[in-house]
Amino acid sequence: MARNLPALTGGEGGLSRYLNEIRKFPMLQPQEEYMLAKRYREHEEPKAAERLVNAHLRLVAKIAMGYRGYGLPLGEVISEGNVGLMQAVKRFEPDKGFRLATYAMWWIKASIQEYILRTWSLVKMGTTANQKRLFFNLRRVKGKIQAFEDGDLRPDQVQQIATTLGVTEKEVVSMNRRLSGDSSLNAPLRSSEGESSEWQDWLVDDTESQEAVLAEREEYDVRRNMLKNAMGVLNERETRIFEARRLSESPITLEELSTEFGVSRERVRQIEVRAFEKVQKAVQESAMAMADHQAGA
Numbered sequence: 001m002a003r004n005l006p007a008l009t010g011g012e013g014g015l016s017r018y019l020n021e022i023r024k025f026p027m028l029q030p031q032e033e034y035m036l037a038k039r040y041r042e043h044e045e046p047k048a049a050e051r052l053v054n055a056h057l058r059l060v061a062k063i064a065m066g067y068r069g070y071g072l073p074l075g076e077v078i079s080e081g082n083v084g085l086m087q088a089v090k091r092f093e094p095d096k097g098f099r100l101a102t103y104a105m106w107w108i109k110a111s112i113q114e115y116i117l118r119t120w121s122l123v124k125m126g127t128t129a130n131q132k133r134l135f136f137n138l139r140r141v142k143g144k145i146q147a148f149e150d151g152d153l154r155p156d157q158v159q160q161i162a163t164t165l166g167v168t169e170k171e172v173v174s175m176n177r178r179l180s181g182d183s184s185l186n187a188p189l190r191s192s193e194g195e196s197s198e199w200q201d202w203l204v205d206d207t208e209s210q211e212a213v214l215a216e217r218e219e220y221d222v223r224r225n226m227l228k229n230a231m232g233v234l235n236e237r238e239t240r241i242f243e244a245r246r247l248s249e250s251p252i253t254l255e256e257l258s259t260e261f262g263v264s265r266e267r268v269r270q271i272e273v274r275a276f277e278k279v280q281k282a283v284q285e286s287a288m289a290m291a292d293h294q295a296g297a
Contacts, residue, residue: 084111
């Protein structure tokens with residue numbers, strides 16, 4: 001399946017050529033994708049698998065762009081994502097009714113994250129669930145609160161990130177320092193024809209069928225539904241405190257909630273922590289069940 005992938009050689013020039021090369025592969029219409037997937041699943045037809053893989057190489061590259069800041073060559077990150085894509089194609093079941101891009105996104109991210117965790121010696125010294133979540137979500141949350149400045153975060157930013165990700169402020173400060181030095185989205189790229197562009201421009205596609213956009217939207221819906229279902233394990237008071245402290249853009253203070261429920265601030269904090277742990281466990285169990293189902297377990 002991997003024999004005819006475009007060559008991904010080292011250096012910025014080789015990576016630029018690869019990115020320009022994979023843009024030439026057309027995106028697949030839903031019925032065309034379905035027929036190719038059926039041919040591969042039922043007959044293991046190499047050409048069908050090759051077309052499915054090539055049509056989704058841009059999705060891999062787009063996802064890999066989100067992991068630029070971990071100090072690893074982007075070409076290697078893309079290669080690991082391609083491995084995940086090929087695993088997804090092998091296991092994809094078209095009769096289940098969703099697009100390959102939606103299914104493959106889970107495999108691509110898992111492959112890339114596993115590679116990063118294997119490679120990052122700093123992460124090997126701290127691999128708790130909280131640290132992994134912080135490691136892979138810090139930049140996203142920083143962008144959401146517009147914490148773009150170089151150097152250390154402001155105390156209020158540290159507190160907001162720690163609350164959002166359910167980690168300590170000390171862990172936020174430490175991880176932010178480890179991950180300093182992100183690559184710029186405006187870093188130049190030059191094609192083989194001599195045309196210049198920027199990293200953020202190369203994935204622009206004028207066709208109506210944007211599988212990457214569809215996959216991201218569907219993944220967001222899946223995660224939202226998982227959270228909604230997981231919150232069913234909470235009672236009314238836990239739900240109110242969890243939403244007010246963890247889901248609100250402007251979290252309510254412990255003092256306000258203690259007044260509302262007629263209990264101490266410490267009691268509110270304990271309820272918040274317990275509610276978070278219950279929801280986290282329910283989400284993890286749901287995600288594992290979904291991954292097992294998608295893998296055909």
